[in-house]
Amino acid sequence: MDPLSDIFSSMRVKTAKFTAVDATAPWGIASSGDPSIKFILVVRGSGMLRTQEHPDAVALRAGDVFIMFGPEPYEVYDHESSPMVDCFGVDSTRIQNRIEFGGGGATTTFVSGYFEVDSLDAQPLLSVLPKLILLKSEHNRTRSFQSVLELLAAEADAPGLGSDAVVRRLFELLFVHAVRAFADQLSTPKKGWLAAVSDKGLAAAVEAIHGDLKTAWTVEMLARKSGMSRSAFAARFKEVVGQAPLAYLTEWRIFQSARLIESGDEKVAAISRSVGYLSEAAFTKAFRKVMGIAPSEYRKRLSMDLGSRDAMIAKSSLAA
Known part of the structure; x- marks a missing residue:
């Protein structure tokens, strides 16, 4: 995907x-x-x-x-x-x-x-x-x-x-x-994931990530998807996307988990597994790093004023 x-x-x-x-x-x-x-x-x-x-x-x-x-x-x-x-x-x-x-x-x-x-x-x-x-x-x-x-x-x-x-x-x-x-538009500069999917060398790796967030992707695995060596892929990804491959993977996992938290009452442990985290503690740490708040607290705050919620999202690294 x-x-x-x-x-x-x-x-x-x-x-x-x-x-x-x-x-x-x-x-x-x-x-x-x-x-x-x-x-x-x-x-x-x-x-x-x-x-x-x-x-x-x-x-x-x-x-x-x-x-x-x-x-x-x-x-x-x-x-x-x-x-x-x-x-x-x-x-x-x-x-x-x-x-x-x-x-x-x-x-x-x-x-x-x-x-x-x-x-x-x-x-x-x-x-x-x-x-x-x-x-x-x-x-x-x-x-x-x-x-x-x-x-x-x-x-x-x-x-x-x-x-x-x-x-x-x-x-x-x-x-x-x-x-x-x-x-x-080839003449228009791109950034982030849009630059990656516009890059023939990286598109396959990016689509693999989005197609299966559960997989324990490594840089080596993603490099093979792109037909590159590990070092060449990592350097190219950082140059084009602006962040390392696994940092990109983490942000998309957290983005999808935040959507799942908003959309229902599924337990945090189940959500963490659905986006590729075997440990709830590791998921909570990653979620806090990206969103600036623990997933349980994020759920509690969903009922707060919409403007405050939007401000919280704007401070996360998803807005970088």
Whole structure:
């Protein structure tokens, strides 16, 4: 199993919202940023995108899509001289799932949406992705990715019965395909597990780890999966991923165990065995090292305020 499949197999989209926007020139939208995952798909027309981290504006045209992770402010507009309207002000003109605003000139139509995922589920993804993924229409896209974009545009244009559920699932697919497309961009630097699965020499070892966390993997065993010597594999893994192979294995074991603790009442001893620890004491030590807290205490704190829980996760090495 590859890491992306591992992550998305139980990712929980908590909220999802989409809007079809018809913006007539001159128009401009400014967002101060919020922690949700946001995307804009340009359906027709054109525009410009500028973010705080990337102040040089990027041209957008029909078929382009960008996804933003985290609270970075951004602006989307038709011309740099166009007046900017705060996104909340624009949203106040919404009629059901459609917004029409601007100066009455040439029209640019785009689908704007956001969704929120559980913080623990999202952490391994957000730790390896940039704040902005821009996927231009001229980049080669799989037929399935293009189908998802077309379905989102169609649903926004004419929402039907069960539309919220449909959009939530389409957002999940959009997320998967966007990460796939980003991983396939050879010119874009990668880090962490995303760099490993993009590296032909390491992909087999990484997939072996994710396919069976119970196995008592050694560096030698993983090196054989990659067809390398032990020393060459260890050096390559550290260079590409940024951590040693067994440290990577430990973090994913603890990540999966935290998911299991959240999802039910299974005993800690059983969870520790399911992720490859024969000793509960060894598991507790590893869990504390990664998460900063013992597994039993982690379970107790699950009922605490969500913000405090998210802060605890953010301090763990999963967020490194």
